[in-house]
Amino acid sequence: MHPAGPAAAIIASLWWVLLGGATLICLFVAGLLLWAWRRPAGAADARGYVLGLGLAFPITVLAALLAYGLVVGERLLPRAVPEVVSVRAEARQWAWRFGYDDAPGRETEGVLHIPAGRPVDVAITTADVVHSFWVPRLAGKLDAVPGHVNTLRIEAWEPGRYDGVSAEFSGDGYRDHRFVVVAHDAEGWQAFLQGETP
Structure with missing residues (x-):
């Protein structure tokens, strides 16, 4: 967590972004479940929200994290540069x-x-x-x-x-x-x- 070079700094940034994305997914899905359990009597059926948002939000965030990870991984590949x-x-x-x-x-x-x-x-x-x-x-x-x-x-x-x-x-x-x-x-x-x- 204390990078001393460019590759380590890129990997540390990737780690923090992935941790943030995973935390968002966890908190959002936990919030949806809590809301579904504690909704007041007579409230609209929450299954649509839980299924729609409980699947759509994590899939969107995971797809964004995957794209970010692929771009970062590509940046870590050795490239032809002078003075190597x-x-x-x-x-x-x-x-x-x-x-x-x-x-x-x-x-x-x-x-x-x-x-x-x-x-x-x-x-x-x-x-x-x-x-x-x-x-x-x-x-x-x-x-x-x-x-x-x-x-x-x-x-x-x-x-x-x-x-x-x-x-x-x-x-x-x-x-x-x-x-x-x-x-x-x-x-x-x-x-x-x-x-x-x-």
């Missing part, structure tokens, strides 16, 4: 290994280094079973599937450390299957690429 950094993430029980296209041969274990303020495409795969790459403050979750590469775009607005986790049950030990994303300023990123920082 490409990294590789390989999961295995119980560690993450990261490689960097801008620093061939350079790999890190358990720590993903990225530049702050630039989009980063993470090519995610696994050496054994299904895992999941998730940095809640930077982006959504994406599965690491054996024999397949999934790409997730992350971006950190500011330099800092962001906790990541494998959010997929993959056997005993998955609770400790964690990693850290370190977002560097421009100077720190160049130092990392040149091997001056671990």
Whole structure:
């Protein structure tokens, strides 16, 4: 709920909109039911209102939320933009290994280094079973599937450390299957690429 990048901010907004829509539906339908139970004797039959509004209103709100969710989901897809950094993430029980296209041969274990303020495409795969790459403050979750590469775009607005986790049950030990994303300023990123920082 404390986004530190554009994808996480979009997901947080989506969450709040969906929560608001679900709350509206719940309150409206509960109000209709209460009204139907407590209507005064001799009042018009409430079944028409309950069926009409109890179905029409939720369907309208759900359709609007679905359309909004599809538009937001489309915005989260990686697009071709200049200055995209490409990294590789390989999961295995119980560690993450990261490689960097801008620093061939350079790999890190358990720590993903990225530049702050630039989009980063993470090519995610696994050496054994299904895992999941998730940095809640930077982006959504994406599965690491054996024999397949999934790409997730992350971006950190500011330099800092962001906790990541494998959010997929993959056997005993998955609770400790964690990693850290370190977002560097421009100077720190160049130092990392040149091997001056671990």
